[in-house]
Amino acid sequence: MKPDVIIAGAGIGGLACALCLEKQGFTTLILEKFHAPAEVGAGIQLGPNAFHILKHLGLEPELTKQAQFPEKIVMYDGKSGAALAHMPLIPHMQQRHNAPYAVIHRADLHKTLRSQVENSSRIELKYSSALDAFTEEDGNVVVKTVGGEEFCARVLVGADGSRSTVRQQVLGDGPPQFTGQVAWRTVVRRDRVAEMFQAQQTGLWLGHRAHLVHYPVSSGQLLNIVAIIESPDPPHGWSTCGNRDELLPRFENWAKPAYTLLQQVPEWRTWALYDRSPAPVWGSGQVTLLGDAAHPMLPFLAQGGAMAIEDAWILAGFLKNNLGNPQAALRAYETLRTTRTGRVSETARDNATLFHLSGHQRLLRNMAMKASRAAPGLLLRKYDWLYGYNALDEV
Numbered sequence: 001m002k003p004d005v006i007i008a009g010a011g012i013g014g015l016a017c018a019l020c021l022e023k024q025g026f027t028t029l030i031l032e033k034f035h036a037p038a039e040v041g042a043g044i045q046l047g048p049n050a051f052h053i054l055k056h057l058g059l060e061p062e063l064t065k066q067a068q069f070p071e072k073i074v075m076y077d078g079k080s081g082a083a084l085a086h087m088p089l090i091p092h093m094q095q096r097h098n099a100p101y102a103v104i105h106r107a108d109l110h111k112t113l114r115s116q117v118e119n120s121s122r123i124e125l126k127y128s129s130a131l132d133a134f135t136e137e138d139g140n141v142v143v144k145t146v147g148g149e150e151f152c153a154r155v156l157v158g159a160d161g162s163r164s165t166v167r168q169q170v171l172g173d174g175p176p177q178f179t180g181q182v183a184w185r186t187v188v189r190r191d192r193v194a195e196m197f198q199a200q201q202t203g204l205w206l207g208h209r210a211h212l213v214h215y216p217v218s219s220g221q222l223l224n225i226v227a228i229i230e231s232p233d234p235p236h237g238w239s240t241c242g243n244r245d246e247l248l249p250r251f252e253n254w255a256k257p258a259y260t261l262l263q264q265v266p267e268w269r270t271w272a273l274y275d276r277s278p279a280p281v282w283g284s285g286q287v288t289l290l291g292d293a294a295h296p297m298l299p300f301l302a303q304g305g306a307m308a309i310e311d312a313w314i315l316a317g318f319l320k321n322n323l324g325n326p327q328a329a330l331r332a333y334e335t336l337r338t339t340r341t342g343r344v345s346e347t348a349r350d351n352a353t354l355f356h357l358s359g360h361q362r363l364l365r366n367m368a369m370k371a372s373r374a375a376p377g378l379l380l381r382k383y384d385w386l387y388g389y390n391a392l393d394e395v
């Protein structure tokens with residue numbers, strides 16, 4: 001049977017999109033290039049703005065089993081180890097935004113989304129089906145896979161990641177830009193690390209041309225660690241093994257707890273980080289983009305996945321409200337989403353500067369952060385625009 005929508009890509013964005021479309025009564029075919037599910041062995045933070053939608057999709061009970069709910073986000077100075085400021089999360093996120101701030105292993109999030117997809121009679125998920133090209137004919141989009149299969153639907157959504165094939169056919173704007181930042185990621189057993197890293201919190205350590213993030217995942221069994229360093233060259237390939245002898249010298253002048261934590265890690269994987277300047281247009285005709293395909297961004301606001309989930313709900317809502325005119329629905333979706341995702345993307349870029357300051361600028365930043373302790377609600381208010389956004393209210 002012809003589905004209403006074809007989605008290229010079964011990442012967090014593609015799976016969430018299929019579930020949101022199902023909620024609005026649509027049928028979907030997801031085409032995934034890999035032959036089996038694949039998610040990175042690392043964590044992801046989910047602000048209340050993403051959690052609202054996951055909850056609305058009925059995923060809260062399953063997510064709550066695996067997710068952790070940090071009490072606060074604590075910011076440290078990497079060099080001195082001093083705690084500069086903290087953003088309280090419990091109970092403030094729930095009280096302020098009616099949803100929690102969660103952290104979870106990506107494989108757990110992906111599996112939860114996938115199980116719901118696989119249990120749905122309205123969604124078909126095909127692996128080993130890389131989209132190659134598409135054409136628009138008689139009010140339909142005809143999609144061709146690399147293997148030569150053809151599928152047809154009213155709408156095509158490119159949720160095929162930052163190197164999106166769909167984007168290249170729609171916009172032809174080349175690959176995303178290397179940002180000069182490389183992420184080193186790992187998970188370690190939480191009972192093997194120093195006590196301060198066993199606290200129920202997200203830690204963010206700020207340093208010269210580098211920063212460090214950690215939080216618990218996998219029902220609290222594991223600690224997710226991400227070390228970001230500035231580097232002129234991207235590592236070869238996507239998600240390659242990292243040699244810790246390259247990483248450790250970048251942190252040897254850091255406070256002892258942070259350096260000792262990194263020393264304890266035997267294995268790392270590295271990701272070169274790419275982004276794009278926000279684009280005013282994401283689609284044409286009955287084709288659009290979602291998630292990293294539309295707006296790859298630096299992870300320094302921990303919002304790329306959340307933006308994909310928000311995109312998914314908004315897209316499904318606009319399609320529902322414009323059944324007879326999918327082109328109008330897609331353009332309305334893009335107009336709304338380019339504004340919000342553009343702001344998030346720019347703020348993530350600003351954080352790249354703020355997190356990595358040195359010299360006088362570092363001292364000024366630290367003073368400002370310490371001053372914010374006098375008004376504990378200040379940091380929460382600063383991010384109301386981000387976490388207080390509820391896509392469910394939008395359409």
Ligand SMILES: Cc1cc2nc3c(=O)[nH]c(=O)nc-3n(C[C@H](O)[C@H](O)[C@H](O)COP(=O)(O)OP(=O)(O)OC[C@H]3O[C@@H](n4cnc5c(N)ncnc54)[C@H](O)[C@@H]3O)c2cc1C
Pocket residue numbers: 008009010011012013014031032033034043044045046129130131132159160161162163164165166183185226271273290291292293299302303304305306307308
């Ligand atoms: C270090 C790091 C930390 C991060 N931390 C956070 C965080 O804390 N919170 C947060 O919200 N976000 C975070 N992000 C961002 C988040 O991971 C991404 O924004 C999110 O995973 C994007 O999901 P997506 O589905 O759009 O793309 P992807 O996850 O890239 O999925 C794309 C899918 O499309 C498939 N595909 C590709 N080409 C084709 C094709 N031609 N045909 C069919 N299928 C295809 C791929 O195989 C893949 O399955 C982080 C990112 C990094 C790098």
